[in-house]
Amino acid sequence: MPFGLYLLGLAVFAQGTSEFMLSGLVPDIARDLGVSVPAAGSLTSAFAVGMIVGAPLMAVVSRRWSRRGSLLGFLGTFLVAHVVGAVTSDFGVLLVTRVVGALANAGFLAVAVVTAIGMVDAKEKGRATSVLLSGVPVACVAGVPGGALLGQMWGWRSAFWAVVVLSVPALFAILRSVPGGVPDVARVGVRQEVRALRGPRLQLALLLGALVNGATFCTFTYLAPVVTSVTGLGAAWVPVVLALFGLGSFVGVSVGGRIADGRPVPLLVVGGVALLVGWGVFALTAGNPVAAVLLAFVQGALSFAVGSTLITQALYAAADAPTLAGGFTTAAFNVGAAVGPWVGGVVIGAGFGYRSPLWVSAGLVGLALAVGATGRRSRGVATPALPPM
Template identity: 85%
Template sequence: MPFGLYLLGLAVFAQGTSEFMLSGLVPDIARDLRVSVPAAGALTSAFAVGMVVGAPLMAAMSRRWSRRAALLGFLGTFLAVHVVGALTSSFGVLVATRVVGALANAGFLAVAVVTAVGMVEANAKGRATSVLLGGVTVACVAGVPGGALLGQVWGWRSAFWAVVVLSVPALFAIVRSVPGGGADAARVSVRGEVRALGSPRLQVALLLGALVNGATFCTFTYLAPVAISVSGLGASWVPAVLALFGLGSFVGVTVAGRIADARPVPVLVIGGVALLAGWVVFALSAGNPVAVIVLAFVQGTLSFGVGSTLITQALYAAADAPTLAGGFATAAFNVGAAVGPWVGGVVIGAGLGYRAPLWVSAGLVGVALVLGAASRLSRTARTDRAARTASSSA
């Protein structure tokens, strides 16, 4: 893999730390800004909504910029809004900074995905995607629990300042690793790319990716309250539980990245069934501290292994949309990241307890498996009909 690809991963790490670090800061933010825990949890959804809206929009806007200029502009904006977020005492302003930061993050990731797959051979998109998403998973391993630890020692604002510090070297890395080049607008028309996005294979991959990611972040957003209030581990265990989930996600992305290009169906079928079973077991055993520790790692592995494979399949299906493919893959990933925590907050607010998001995660993966199986059967039936038609014509 090209060295520049790993430097893009550094920038993704800085932004991933911001996107996910609230999982360990939700109780502190709620207490400091005098809002409910579900309201503070909605900050994750606000960021994800910005990612959903911003990914295709920013990808389209940046078609006339060089990739380096686009990446620098998006990352610079991201850095600036985190300074504002670290200083504000208004929950409304904090929500606004999350949305603007998400728009910048969405634009960056959409361009970075396209840049990454353009650095490798056409049959290595899975490995390139896994390296880039490795920045996200390292954020879960180190950045998120690190943010939780900073929040416990110096307050939640210190985690925002840490993101600012991380973003500065990423800016210099982009200057050194990504060539200036020309704009992408002349390569393929927007209309041509939009037509390519109508592929049924692509739409199924995006839908399944949104469902699986919704399951992941429904639980991940409320993993701290689950560990504290359900399992009784205590606040000091929260960084460790989050780190285990992140370590599992790194393992999942790495392993899936090595086999997703050649054997995506076994990864999705076997991994999807195991993921569903894992969420059910997690929900049933959340009161057991040992089970929570073990399943945080296992579910992190399965969630990101299956999720990253679905992103790779979306990129293969959108080969004729080189600019917008990354934007729509990013949007689908974050539809789940928006809906999952929101649904989790709804069930908690309804008085069903902190165990309820685990059941929601199981339900979302179950729906994904049913839809995936239905799509597979439908595609097989169409292929068989076409074969019979061709045989009778001959």
């Protein structure tokens, strides 16, 4: 894999850390800025909305720009937003910086996905995607706990400064490693690309990806109270279990990337069934510390192996939408990341307890398997635009 891919992964790591780190900083932000905890929690929702809206929007806006210029512009905007967020004492300004940062993050990821697959052979899209997306689980393993630790030691602002520090080397690396010319594919008309996005294979891949990602982040969002209230482990175990989930995610995206190009169907079928069974077993055995710790790792690995493979299949299916594919794929998966935790919160609020998000995750994966099977039968969809086996 080209070294530039790993540099893009570094930027994704910095942005992933920013996206997830607020889970451990909300109480400190609320206290420091004089707002309620739910109001501070809205910073997370604002980022999610920015990602969903920003991914396709920024992909359209940047169609005529060089990929290097797009990546530098988006990452530079992301960096400036975090500098402003780190120094402001006004909650409204902080909220705006989260939206702006999310828009820039979405635009960067949309362009980075297309750039990554353009840096490798046409049959290596899965491996390229896995290298790029490996920054997300690494953020779960190191970035999120690290942000929480910085917040405890030096305040929540230090976590924002840490994201800035991580972004700076990626900025210079992109300047040196990504070509500066405008790609020929940018000459494809927007209407032609939008028509390509209506293809049933692509839509199926995006829907399945949203469902699987919704299942993943439904449980991940509420993993802390599961560990403390259901499993019965102390609060000190929460970062350990979160790190294990992230470590499993890194293993899953790495292994999945090596299989996704050549044997995606077995991975999706076997991995999907295993994921469904795993969420059900996790829900039933969450009270057992050994089972809970082990399944956090296993489910992280299965979730990201299946999820990253679906991203790859969406990119194969969107070959005729070369500049918009990354944006719409990013948006679809962020819809899942927003809806899954929301549904988990609804069932918890309804009194079903902290095991209920695990059952929601199982239900979303089960729905994905049913939709996938129905889609193949009714539309004759085997796999989206697979490369030769």
